[in-house]
Amino acid sequence: MNHNEVALLEERWIETQHARPTPQVRTLPVHELILAPEVFQGRMAEVSGHLQEDHTRDLVRGIKSARTHLEPMTVFWIDGYYYIIDGHHRHAAYSRCEHDIPELMVAIPVNEFTGTFHEAVILSSTANTKNKLPMSVIEKRQKAWDLLNLGKDFYGTQANITAITGVSKNTVGKYKKLHDECIEEGSDPKNYSLQEVICNAREDVEYNEEWEDMQAQAKANILRRVMGPVGRSHPEVMAKVMMIYLGEALAEQVVNNMAYDLGIAIMADEGAEF
Numbered sequence: 001m002n003h004n005e006v007a008l009l010e011e012r013w014i015e016t017q018h019a020r021p022t023p024q025v026r027t028l029p030v031h032e033l034i035l036a037p038e039v040f041q042g043r044m045a046e047v048s049g050h051l052q053e054d055h056t057r058d059l060v061r062g063i064k065s066a067r068t069h070l071e072p073m074t075v076f077w078i079d080g081y082y083y084i085i086d087g088h089h090r091h092a093a094y095s096r097c098e099h100d101i102p103e104l105m106v107a108i109p110v111n112e113f114t115g116t117f118h119e120a121v122i123l124s125s126t127a128n129t130k131n132k133l134p135m136s137v138i139e140k141r142q143k144a145w146d147l148l149n150l151g152k153d154f155y156g157t158q159a160n161i162t163a164i165t166g167v168s169k170n171t172v173g174k175y176k177k178l179h180d181e182c183i184e185e186g187s188d189p190k191n192y193s194l195q196e197v198i199c200n201a202r203e204d205v206e207y208n209e210e211w212e213d214m215q216a217q218a219k220a221n222i223l224r225r226v227m228g229p230v231g232r233s234h235p236e237v238m239a240k241v242m243m244i245y246l247g248e249a250l251a252e253q254v255v256n257n258m259a260y261d262l263g264i265a266i267m268a269d270e271g272a273e274f
C-alpha cells in the first residue's frame with residue numbers, strides 16, 4: 001500500500017465530496033473506471049501473481065462464452081472519477097474483451113459505494129464476491145500490517161483488523177508490538193513491508209511458523225523471478241532443480257515434509273531408489 005497515495009486521494013475526497021453527483025450510478029463505460037491498486041487493492045503480485053492471472057483468464061472465458069456482464073463492480077466517487085474498490089480482476093477481464101465484444105463495454109454494471117473514504121479503504125480489504133479471488137495468508141497478514149500503518153482513524157481497534165483481514169487477534173497484537181518498536185527505534189514502519197519487519201526482528205523473537213512462512217515466501221519469490229513459468233508448467237524440471245540443489249538426503253526430507261503438510265501418504269517402493 002502506498003501511504004502517500006492514500007493521503008493524496010483522501011485529501012481530494014475531503015475537498016470534493018460535497019460535489020458528488022446524485023443519483024448513484026448503476027452503469028459506467030469501461031474507460032471511465034479508474035484503478036488505484038496502491039490504495040484499493042490488497043493483492044501482492046509477487047505472492048499471488050500467477051493465481052491472479054489464472055483468475056482473470058477464467059473471467060475472460062466466462063464473458064466471451066456467455067457474452068454477458070459479470071457481477072457488478074463496486075466503485076467510489078472521488079473528484080469526478082469513479083475508482084474501483086472491488087473488481088480489479090473483472091476490470092482486467094473486461095479490458096481484454098473490449099475489442100471482441102465492444103457492445104458490452106459501454107455500460108458495465110457497478111454498485112456505487114457512498115460511505116467515507118476510510119470505509120472505502122476498509123471495504124476494499126473485506127469485499128468478498130463470487131468473482132473475487134480469495135487472498136492468500138501472506139496477503140491477509142500484509143493487509144493487517146497496512147491497516148496498522150494507516151492508523152486508528154482507519155481501523156479503530158485491533159479487533160477490527162482481525163474482523164477485516166481474518167488474521168488472528170494474537171497475531172495482530174504481535175504486529176502492533178513490532179509496529180510500536182519500529183517507532184521507538186526512530187524508524188517509520190510505513191517504509192517497511194511486514195516481511196521485512198519480521199525478518200529483521202528474527203533475532204529478537206521466538207522461532208515460529210509465521211517467520212518460517214515469510215522466509216519461504218521470500219525465497220519462492222526469488223525462484224519465480226529466476227525460473228519464470230517453467231516451474232509451474234514443467235513440474236518435473238522443478239523437481240530435478242530441487243534434487244540437484246538439495247542433494248538426495250535433504251530432498252527426501254523435504255518431500256516427506258511436503259507430504260505431511262498436504263496429508264499425502266508416501267508408499268515406500270523397496271525396489272526404487274530416491
